[in-house]
Amino acid sequence: MTSFTIHDLATIIDTRAASGGEASYTRKLLDKGAEHCAKKFGEEAVETVIAAVENDRAHLIAESADLIFHWLVLLKARGVTLTEVEAALAQRTQMSGLEEKAARKRD
Helix, strand or coil, X not given: CCCCCHHHHHHHHHHHHCCCHHHCHHHHHHHCCHHHHHHHHHHHHHHHHHHHHXXXXXXXXXXXXXXXXXXXXXXXXXXXXXXXXXXXXXXHCCCCHHHHHHHHHHC
């Protein structure tokens, strides 16, 4: 079995974004605009938090998958790539989390 990655999902989203709206949930989300995509991401974030608080493992896994999907759609809606986010993470991990957070407060 091959491993499915977040990059695979980003590629699928790119492909579906280029398709017609009637055949693609992704395209329908994007057609409604970035604000709608942000609201959907927020809804999924809340549902993920609720699943975690309720200690419902299966629900947490399912909601996390929804959250990641909607996060990638939101990035697409705003023209931000996964590679750009990864670069920001890579830069942040050059120091400890506490040092990085303190440096952000000074900026």
